[in-house]
Amino acid sequence: MAGVDAAGVGAGGAGGVVLEARGLALSWDEGASTCVRVDALEVREGELVCLVGRSGCGKTTLLHALAGLTRPLSGQVLLRGRDVTGLAGQVSYMFQKDLLLPNKRVVDNVCLPLTLAGVPKAEARERAQALLGRFGLAGCEGKWPSELSGGMRQRAAFLRTYLMGNDVVLLDEPFSALDALTRADLRDWYLGAARELGLSTLMITHDVDEAVSMASRIYVLSAGEGPGEPARISDEVEVGRAAGADAGDFGLTPEFLTAKREVLSALGVG
Amino acid sequence: MARTGKAEWGVRLRRRDVLVPLATAALVLVAWQLVVVFGIVPNFLLPSPTQVVSAIVEDAGLLAQHSASTVVEALLGLVIGVVVGSLVAVAMDRFEGVALALRPLVTVSQTIPTIAIAPLLVLWFGYGLLPKVVLVIISTFFPITVSLYAGLSSVDSDLIDLMRTMGASRWQIFWQAKMPAALDQFFSGLRISATYAIVGAVIAEWLGGFAGLGVYMTRVRKSFSYDRMFAVIVLISVLSLALMGLVDLIQHIAMPWKRAEGNSNHD
Numbered sequence: 448m449a450g451v452d453a454a455g456v457g458a459g460g461a462g463g464v465v466l467e468a469r470g471l472a473l474s475w476d477e478g479a480s481t482c483v484r485v486d487a488l489e490v491r492e493g494e495l496v497c498l499v500g501r502s503g504c505g506k507t508t509l510l511h512a513l514a515g516l517t518r519p520l521s522g523q524v525l526l527r528g529r530d531v532t533g534l535a536g537q538v539s540y541m542f543q544k545d546l547l548l549p550n551k552r553v554v555d556n557v558c559l560p561l562t563l564a565g566v567p568k569a570e571a572r573e574r575a576q577a578l579l580g581r582f583g584l585a586g587c588e589g590k591w592p593s594e595l596s597g598g599m600r601q602r603a604a605f606l607r608t609y610l611m612g613n614d615v616v617l618l619d620e621p622f623s624a625l626d627a628l629t630r631a632d633l634r635d636w637y638l639g640a641a642r643e644l645g646l647s648t649l650m651i652t653h654d655v656d657e658a659v660s661m662a663s664r665i666y667v668l669s670a671g672e673g674p675g676e677p678a679r680i681s682d683e684v685e686v687g688r689a690a691g692a693d694a695g696d697f698g699l700t701p702e703f704l705t706a707k708r709e710v711l712s713a714l715g716v717g
Numbered sequence: 718m719a720r721t722g723k724a725e726w727g728v729r730l731r732r733r734d735v736l737v738p739l740a741t742a743a744l745v746l747v748a749w750q751l752v753v754v755f756g757i758v759p760n761f762l763l764p765s766p767t768q769v770v771s772a773i774v775e776d777a778g779l780l781a782q783h784s785a786s787t788v789v790e791a792l793l794g795l796v797i798g799v800v801v802g803s804l805v806a807v808a809m810d811r812f813e814g815v816a817l818a819l820r821p822l823v824t825v826s827q828t829i830p831t832i833a834i835a836p837l838l839v840l841w842f843g844y845g846l847l848p849k850v851v852l853v854i855i856s857t858f859f860p861i862t863v864s865l866y867a868g869l870s871s872v873d874s875d876l877i878d879l880m881r882t883m884g885a886s887r888w889q890i891f892w893q894a895k896m897p898a899a900l901d902q903f904f905s906g907l908r909i910s911a912t913y914a915i916v917g918a919v920i921a922e923w924l925g926g927f928a929g930l931g932v933y934m935t936r937v938r939k940s941f942s943y944d945r946m947f948a949v950i951v952l953i954s955v956l957s958l959a960l961m962g963l964v965d966l967i968q969h970i971a972m973p974w975k976r977a978e979g980n981s982n983h984d
Binding site for chain 1: 873875876878879880881882883884885889893894897898900972974977978
């Protein structure tokens, strides 16, 4: 996949736009008024973009619309220029919870997207089996999800997301349910895996440190000024990270602090 | 993951988990025996446990015959009740209109005392198998409907959204996500229904029939042989327990992942 080193470059850099939202107006519920308005949002080839915002400002609503789970009141979602507004199954989506099916063994859980698409079970298992090692799940194929630790369950959820077969990935706070050490490990692991597998990622989080340590760009979603005003993307912060830097190391650099300060002030903190 | 505490299976029973209830039961039986032996309650009103046991032994052949009819009625009614109850639950889950229409009716149907409609069923369907099976169906379908419907609607809506992002059809979502998630509650309902099944069949037999534990019961009551009355009561309990055990066994086989859950305690 092209544009592996797109991380850290501004508009007009190496990577082309893979996912784009234009003039989106979203509501919580059918028939409700607009609660989130996004004029322009884009994810470029190979980059990891974060969307941060306070709880309840509409991050998940926006992600659902980008995943095609809900239809926006107006506006478009484009995947490599193709209109996918309101179409589910075009991009990979990972929820906050791992949502593994308790009644399927790990291997059958991770190849669920394949079997749902009609791939024969044996072939699906074979493809999943080949990737277990890369996702840190070697030897776990025959286990039930309840036999895995939280971090391992999340890895299985990542593999399942990857097997959805789209290189554009939407992540909804994938690390928030994990303990601090597992979280740090998995962040670095994800950056490496995404680079290797050529994934372009949009991740939402309310953890500013997480966003700054992982993303090359950060969108800040802020609640509307007055009551009844929709939330908007108020700021876009470029993070000056070197391509390939891992999350833990980057978190110790002055560039990290600069970007963190910028995001915090955009959120109205400090 | 936190220790999950008690699990249905997979947890080894400690010795006292068995000994304490056994000792309690033994104590009750001994007290009962003494109450009769010392004439605190006259023997013609209350048979002693040993008399009940000997009644069971003496009438074993007859009891087995009557049990067979009762079990056939109960199983037939239970199977049909489960099928009907499941279909209703699935329809209620699939179509909101059906749920709105049926929810109150299902609830009301359960407030009708079975003992009151049993004579009507005999009047309509005669003294054969049919009225018994119908009564068992009526008393077993409700727990199934309620538990399966609750199980189907309890599925995490995020899971359904996830399945949609994987391009799953409604059918696939039902079979792969909703049904497995509902199984636990379905089996709780089935366990209740299993106990209702035997009792329902016995009640229907009381009011008319040629064979069955209910018929036997009315006969021995008329001849004032209370030791035999107690023998039937014991037998009904045993049969109900056996049926519940069968349900547990089926669940054990149908949900192998539950066994793993019982053993898991990650940190």
